[in-house]
Amino acid sequence: MSENVSPEGTTRLVVGPFNRVEGDLEVRLEAAQGRVEAAFVSSPLFRGFERILEGRDPRDALVIAPRICGICSVSQSHAAALALAGVQGLVPTDNGRVATNLIVATENVADHLTHFHVFFMPDFARAFYADRPWFARAEDRFKAAQGRAVRKALETRATLLHVLGLLAGRWPHTLAIQPGGVTRGADARDKMRLQATLGAVRRALEDDLFGTKLERIAELASRDELDAWRANGPDGDFRLFLEIAADLELDRLGRAYDRYLSYGAYPGLDAPLYARGIFTGEGLGSVDVTAIAEDHTNARMEGRNRPHHPFDGSTRPDAEDETGYSWCKAPRLGGLPFETGAVARQIVDGQPLVHDIVRRGGGSVLARVVARLVETARTVIAMEGWVRALQPGEPWCAQGAMPEYGRAAGLTEAARGALGHWLRVENGRIAGYQIIAPTTWNFSPRDAAGVPGPLEAALVGAPIRQGETTPVAVQHIVRSFDPCMVCTVH
Amino acid sequence: MPAPFNVLWIQSGGCGGCTMSMLCAEAPDLSTTLESASIRLLWHPTLSEETGAEALALFAQVLAGEIRLDALCVEGAMLRGPNNTGRFHILAGTGVPTIEWVRRLAAVAENVVAVGTCAAYGGVTAAGANPTDACGLQYDGRREGGALGAAYRSRSGMPVINVAGCPTHPNWVTETLMLLAAGLMEADDLDVYRRPRFYADHLVHHGCPRNEYYEYKASAEKMSDLGCMMEHLGCLGTQAHADCNTRLWNGEGSCTRGGYACINCTAPEFEEPGHAFVETPKIAGIPVGLPTDMPKAWFVALSSLAKAATPERLRLNATSDHLVVPPAVRDIKRR
Numbered sequence: 001m002s003e004n005v006s007p008e009g010t011t012r013l014v015v016g017p018f019n020r021v022e023g024d025l026e027v028r029l030e031a032a033q034g035r036v037e038a039a040f041v042s043s044p045l046f047r048g049f050e051r052i053l054e055g056r057d058p059r060d061a062l063v064i065a066p067r068i069c070g071i072c073s074v075s076q077s078h079a080a081a082l083a084l085a086g087v088q089g090l091v092p093t094d095n096g097r098v099a100t101n102l103i104v105a106t107e108n109v110a111d112h113l114t115h116f117h118v119f120f121m122p123d124f125a126r127a128f129y130a131d132r133p134w135f136a137r138a139e140d141r142f143k144a145a146q147g148r149a150v151r152k153a154l155e156t157r158a159t160l161l162h163v164l165g166l167l168a169g170r171w172p173h174t175l176a177i178q179p180g181g182v183t184r185g186a187d188a189r190d191k192m193r194l195q196a197t198l199g200a201v202r203r204a205l206e207d208d209l210f211g212t213k214l215e216r217i218a219e220l221a222s223r224d225e226l227d228a229w230r231a232n233g234p235d236g237d238f239r240l241f242l243e244i245a246a247d248l249e250l251d252r253l254g255r256a257y258d259r260y261l262s263y264g265a266y267p268g269l270d271a272p273l274y275a276r277g278i279f280t281g282e283g284l285g286s287v288d289v290t291a292i293a294e295d296h297t298n299a300r301m302e303g304r305n306r307p308h309h310p311f312d313g314s315t316r317p318d319a320e321d322e323t324g325y326s327w328c329k330a331p332r333l334g335g336l337p338f339e340t341g342a343v344a345r346q347i348v349d350g351q352p353l354v355h356d357i358v359r360r361g362g363g364s365v366l367a368r369v370v371a372r373l374v375e376t377a378r379t380v381i382a383m384e385g386w387v388r389a390l391q392p393g394e395p396w397c398a399q400g401a402m403p404e405y406g407r408a409a410g411l412t413e414a415a416r417g418a419l420g421h422w423l424r425v426e427n428g429r430i431a432g433y434q435i436i437a438p439t440t441w442n443f444s445p446r447d448a449a450g451v452p453g454p455l456e457a458a459l460v461g462a463p464i465r466q467g468e469t470t471p472v473a474v475q476h477i478v479r480s481f482d483p484c485m486v487c488t489v490h
Numbered sequence: 491m492p493a494p495f496n497v498l499w500i501q502s503g504g505c506g507g508c509t510m511s512m513l514c515a516e517a518p519d520l521s522t523t524l525e526s527a528s529i530r531l532l533w534h535p536t537l538s539e540e541t542g543a544e545a546l547a548l549f550a551q552v553l554a555g556e557i558r559l560d561a562l563c564v565e566g567a568m569l570r571g572p573n574n575t576g577r578f579h580i581l582a583g584t585g586v587p588t589i590e591w592v593r594r595l596a597a598v599a600e601n602v603v604a605v606g607t608c609a610a611y612g613g614v615t616a617a618g619a620n621p622t623d624a625c626g627l628q629y630d631g632r633r634e635g636g637a638l639g640a641a642y643r644s645r646s647g648m649p650v651i652n653v654a655g656c657p658t659h660p661n662w663v664t665e666t667l668m669l670l671a672a673g674l675m676e677a678d679d680l681d682v683y684r685r686p687r688f689y690a691d692h693l694v695h696h697g698c699p700r701n702e703y704y705e706y707k708a709s710a711e712k713m714s715d716l717g718c719m720m721e722h723l724g725c726l727g728t729q730a731h732a733d734c735n736t737r738l739w740n741g742e743g744s745c746t747r748g749g750y751a752c753i754n755c756t757a758p759e760f761e762e763p764g765h766a767f768v769e770t771p772k773i774a775g776i777p778v779g780l781p782t783d784m785p786k787a788w789f790v791a792l793s794s795l796a797k798a799a800t801p802e803r804l805r806l807n808a809t810s811d812h813l814v815v816p817p818a819v820r821d822i823k824r825r
Contacts, residue, residue, distance in 0.1 A: 015542045016582025019535045022506050026582035045579045047503055047569075048621030055618065057766035063753060064761075067614040070507020070657060114513070122539055144539035145531065151521055158516040158740075165740030169748020171514070172507040173657055173755075175768070176748050178713050183749030185714065185811045197741075317621070319572030327578075396811045397714035470542035486505050 010037065015470050016044070018478065020119040020144075022071045023485025025443075027478065028325070029471075031464050036474065039452070039459035041443050046300075046327040049490040050315040053433040058084060058402055058425050061433065065421065066173050068435070068490045071114070073172035074107040074164070075414030076421075076487070079435075083423040085179035086408025090400040094269075095391055096181015099167055101266045101273075102194075102386045103177060104412070105379050106163040108265075109201075110171075111415035112342070112376045113160070115482040116209075117142070117153035120369065121237075123475050124244050134243050141237060149208060149237050156204040162197045163383075166190060180398030187392045194387045202380060210377070211236030217377035221352040223360055226370070238373060245366045253462065254477035255362040256454040260344035261287065261333060261441065263420065265413035266382065273382050274413070277348040278338065284348065289409060291334045292420070294436065298445035300324035307332065307448070310422035310434035311407060327489040330444040330453060331436045339363060339454040340417025340441045341481065342371040351378075365480040372482070404428045414438055416482050437487035455481060494530035495560045495671035498552060498595065499605075501535050502579050502588040503615040503624050504566025507657040508606040509536050514740060515660035527668040532557065542583055553594060561670055562599035562644075563663075564592055564627055567608040567615035568637035571623035578622040589637050592627070596638055601670050602627060602650045605663055610652035610683075611758035612636075618762075626652070628684070632758045648677060652684045656755035659737060662689050683758060685731065693782060694727035694744070694752045697735035704728075706800040707793050708808035713768070714749055717808025721777060724768045725751035728781035732756045 009032055016026035028040040049068050053061060065080040066073040078100065085092070092100065122144035129135050141149040161171050167184060168176035176183045186194070202214060210217050211234030220226060230242035245251065264276025278285045293307035301324070302316040317327070330337075338344075343363055346354040353374060357367045403425065410421040417438030424432035444453030452460075455478065464471040501509070513536070515523055524531065533540060533548055540548060551557045568589045569578040576587025584591070596602050604627045607613035612631055616624040626636045628650040634640040643649060653666050666686050669675040681690045695701070703709070703718035710717035719725035727735070727745075730752050734744040745752050753767050754760045765771045771778045780789050803815040 014583055016584070017535070017542065017545055018582055019533075019538055019541050019545065022536075024501065024535075024579070024582045024588075026580075042582070044582045045503065045569075046622060047578070047615050047624070048619075051621045052614070052618040057769075059766050059768055063767045064614060064617065067505050067507070067656065070505040070510040073505070073507060073510075118513075118536065126539065145521065145534075145537040151519065154513055154521075155516065155519050158514045158519065161514055162741035165738070165743030167748075169743045169745045169750065170734075170739035172505075172510055174748060175745070175750035175753075181714065183713050184747075185749075187812065317572065317578070319575070319577065393812055395714075397712070399712050470544065475541060 013469065013471070015474065020122065020479060021483045021485060022069070023488070025478070025483060025485050027459070027474065029459070029474065034464050034466070036459050036462040036464065039456045040325050041445065041453060041455050042326040043328040043443065043485055043489045045485065046317055046489050048315060048317070050433050050435060053430050056430050058087065058423070058430050061423070061430065062175055062178070069484060069487045070172045071111055072107070072414040072416065072419070072484055072487050074104055074168070074174065074177065075412055075419050077174065077177045078104050078412045079410040079419050079421040081177045081179050082410030082412060083408050083421045084410070086410060087406035087423060087425050088179055088400040088402060090179045090398055092179070092181040093395045093398050095185065095394050095396045096398065097267055098386050098389050099182040099186065099396065100177050102383055103164060103168050103182070105266065105383050106160060107171065108415040109376055109379050110157050110160050111482070112372045113153050113157050115372065116369065117150050119482065120479045121241070122147070122150065123472060123479065126472065128472050132247060134240065134247065137240055138244065141240065152204070152208055156201060159197060160201045163194055166193060178397055180400060181396050183397060185392065185396040186390050191387055191390055191392070195384070198380065198384055198387065205376070205380065209237050209373070210234070211239065214377040214381055217374055218381060220374060222356045223353070226353065226357070241369065250476065251357070251361045251364045251366040253473060254365040254458045254480055256339050256458040257337060258358060258363045259336060259338050260347055260363070261338040261340045261418050262344040262348040263287065263411040263413055263418045265345060274345045274349045278333070279344065279347045288334065289411070292331060292436070294329040294331050295447040296329055297448040298324050298326060299329045300327055301329060310420065310436060311424065311432070313422070313434040315434070326445040328440055328443060328445055330447040331441050332447060337444060337451060337453055338441055340438045341368065342375045343367050344417055345413060346371045346375055365476050368480040402428065414487070416484050416487070417441065435490050437484065437490060439481070439483045439485065439488040442481050443483055443488055492528050494528050495667070496530050496532050496558055497561045497563055497667065498532045498559055499534040499563045499565065500588065500592060500595070502564070502566040502592070503569045503622060504606060504608040504613070506536070506565070508565050508663065511657040512660045512663050515664055520660070520664070523664050524667070527671045529667055529671055546583065549591070549595070553598060555598065559595065559599045561601045561603055561667060562595050563603045563605050564609045565605040567612050567624035568592060568627060569622040569624050570637070571621070592637060596642065596644065598645070600645045601648055602644045603666060604628070604650050604652045606658050607654045607656045607755060607760065610654040613656055614761045616761065629758060649684055651675070651680060651686065654683065654685050654756040655732065656760070659689070659734070659739060661737065662686070681731070685756060689733045689737070690731040690756065692731065692733035692736065694730040694732050694734050694746070695781070696733070698727055698746045700746055703804055703808050705796060706804050707796045708800050708804035711809050714811040715809050716811065716813070719746065719751045720770065722770050723751050724753070724766070724770050726754040726779060727752035729779055730754040730756060
C-alpha cells in the first residue's frame with residue numbers, strides 16, 4: 001500500500017495485497033473529491049501454464065490444466081476435457097455427461113458458498129461499520145474466519161465436497177473428468193449416498209442462508225419481490241444481506257458495462273441447463289467465438305502489434321517491459337470488454353429477477369451477489385435431478401484415439417464465468433494451448449484503444465472516505481466479482 | 491491457556507489448492523481443529539479480515555520481532571525469474587518480490603512449513619520449460635537448495651518441513667502444525683525428502699481397493715475400468731509415499747478410488763514423469779517403475795505366475811466399468 005497526493009488534488013492509492021480473493025491482486029486508484037476517477041487493475045503473478053503445456057502429450061492437459069487453480073480446478077479440467085474431446089471427435093456417454101455436470105456443479109456451488117461467506121460478507125463485519133443498525137448481526141454471523149455463518153458454511157462446503165470424494169476421488173485436482181465421460185461409475189448405493197449429501201446441503205442452505213425452500217429462491221422474479229423479501233421475508237443471511245445492501249445502496253455501486261458473456265453451463269441432451277449467449281444493451285445475442293481476441297497492449301507480454309484470436313495467441317512474457325501494468329491480457333469479444341459470471345449466466349438464461357435488477361439499476365454489487373445466490377438454489381435443485389438420472393450399469397466413459405493433428409476449443413462455465421481452452425495438436429503433441437479464464441475477462445487491463453476492463457470501469461465513482469487507505473467500497477466492488485487471480489493469468 | 495502458536499501464511503507461485511483443500515477439514519472443522527491446539531492464524535490470504543495496509547502492518551510487526559512467528563507457512567513455488575529478479579510475483583502493494591518477503595520472514599520464523607509440492611520442490615509450476623524459474627523453499631526438484639538454500643535452518647533448528655502433495659490432504663497440514671505446536675516434531679520425524687513421516691511412511695497402495703486386481707495382475711486397459719492401473723494406466727500407487735487410501739479424501743475418496751492413476755504427487759519432480767501421466771512405460775512388456783522394495787526378478791516371476799492364476803471373475807471385472815461377476819459365496823461348512 002502507498003499513497004501520495006499530487007498538486008492538482010488527485011490522490012493516488014495502491015491497494016494490496018488484496019486478500020479474500022483467490023490469488024494476489026493489486027489495484028491502483030486515482031481519486032479526487034472522495035471518488036475514484038480511474039482504476040488500474042494488476043495481476044501480479046505470472047506462472048506460464050500455457051508454455052508449460054506446450055510440447056506435452058495432449059492427455060497431460062488433464063493433469064496440468066486443473067493445477068492452474070485450486071478453486072476452479074474442476075472447471076479447468078472440464079474445459080481441457082472438452083478441448084480434447086473436440087480434437088478426438090468424441091461425445092461423452094449419457095452417464096458421463098450427467099456425472100460431469102454433477103462434478104462441475106459441486107465445485108461451482110462450493111465456490112459460491114465460499115465467496116458469500118468467506119470472501120465477501122466479512123467486509124460488513126469490519127469495525128468501519130460499527131455505527132450501522134445491522135452491524136451486531138453482521139459481526140456475529142460474518143466476522144472473518146470466526147463468524148457463526150462463516151464456520152457453518154465451511155462445514156456445509158466440506159459436506160458438499162463429499163460428492164467429489166465419491167464421484168471424482170477428491171477435490172481439488174481430480175482426473176475423473178475425461179473427454180468421453182468419467183472414470184468412476186456410480187451404483188445404486190452411491191446414488192443414495194449422493195442424495196443424502198445433497199439433502200444435507202439443501203437443509204443447511206434452507207435453514208441458515210435462505211430461511212425457506214430453495215424453490216422459492218429460484219422462482220424470485222422481480223426487484224419488487226426482492227424488496228418485499230427484505231421487509232418481511234424469512235429470516236436468514238440472505239435477508240440480512242438485502243438489509244445491508246439497501247442501507248449501503250449496493251445496487252448503485254460497482255456498475256460496469258452491463259455487457260455479459262456466457263458459454264452456457266451443464267450440457268443436456270438438447271440444451272444446457274443455463275443457455276449460451278451474450279446480453280447487451282441490444283438484448284440477447286449469440287456468442288461469435290471467432291470474434292474473441294486478446295490484446296497485449298497493457299500486458300507485460302510480447303505480441304502487441306495486434307489482438308490475437310486464441311488459436312493464434314502467444315504467451316511470451318516481456319521481462320524488460322515497463323509500460324504494461326499487468327500480466328493479464330485483455331480479452332475482447334468483437335472488440336469490446338464483456339463481464340462474465342453468475343449475472344451473465346442467469347441473465348442470458350432469462351432468470352427474471354436478475355434480468356429485472358440489471359434492467360432497473362444496472363449490473364451492480366447487489367446484482368452480482370443476488371445472481372450467485374439465486375444460481376446456488378437453482379443449481380442444487382438441478383443436481384438432485386442429475387443424481388436420479390445416473391444409470392448404474394450403463395457406460396460411463398466413451399473411448400477414443402488421439403489424432404496426430406487437430407484443434408478445438410473447450411468452452412465451459414466456472415463459478416466465476418466463461419472459461420475457454422484453445423488447443424492445437426501437431427505431431428501428436430500440444431503445439432498451442434491458450435486459456436481465457438473468467439477473471440481474465442472481468443479484470444482485464446486496458447486495451448489498445450485505452451478502454452478499461454470491466455472491474456476498472458466498475459470502480460470509477462466508488463466513494464473513498466477521508467483517510468481510508470484500503471477503501472472499503474473498493475473492496476466490496478472487487479470482491480463482488482469473486483475474482484480468481486490464479487486463473488486470470490495462469 | 492498456553493501461548494498461541496502463531497502462523498503466518500503466504501502464497502506465491504501456486505494455485506491456492508492446498509488452502510482450498512485445508513478448508514475441507516472436517517470432524518472437526520478447520521477452526522475447531524486449530525483452536526484445539528491453540529494455533530492462531532495471524533494472517534491467511536483466504537480467511538483474514540486484514541487487506542492491504544492492515545496486512546502489511548502486521549508483516550512489519552512480525553519482522554520487527556513484536557509478534558512471535560511460530561510457523562511461516564508458504565504455499566506455491568518460489569519464482570526466481572525473470573533473470574533472478576523475482577518479478578514474476580511482486581507481492582501486491584509492496585513492490586517487493588514475494589520470494590524476498592519469504593526470505594525475510596523465514597529469517598525470523600521458529601519453523602518454516604512448505605505447504606504443497608510447489609512450495610516444497612517447485613511442483614507443477616516448475617514443469618516443462620519452467621518459464622518462471624520456479625523452485626521450492628529448500629529444494630529445486632530433487633536437489634537441495636531452492637529459495638532459502640541448503641544450509642537454511644529456522645530458529646528452532648529445523649530445515650523446511652515439506653508437507654508435499656498436489657494438493658495436500660487437509661489433515662497433513664493441520665496435523666503437522668499441531669505436532670509442531672506440541673513440540674512433537676523433530677528432524678527424525680521427516681523422511682529423506684523432509685516430508686512428515688506420519689503420512690510419508692505409507693504407500694498409496696496401502697488400502698487401495700484394487701489390491702486384489704494387483705495381486706493377480708488383472709489390469710485395467712482403459713479409463714473407467716475397475717482393474718489395477720499399474721500395468722497400463724500409469725498408476726504409481728505402489729511407489730508413492732502417502733496414506734491416501736487409508737486416510738481418504740472428501741469423505742470416502744482417493745485417486746485410485748476415483749478410477750484414475752496415482753501420479754505420485756507427493757514426490758519431487760512428479761510433474762515430469764518422462765511419459766504421459768496416464769500411460770505406463772514398459773520395457774519388454776515389464777513396467778519400468780517397479781513396486782517399492784521389490785526386486786525386478788521377483789516382480790517378473792510373480793507377475794507371470796499371478797497372470798496365469800487370475801480368477802475369471804477378476805479377469806472379467808478388470809476391464810469392465812461395473813462389477814459383472816460378484817465373488818462367489820462359499821458354504822463355509824463345506825470345506
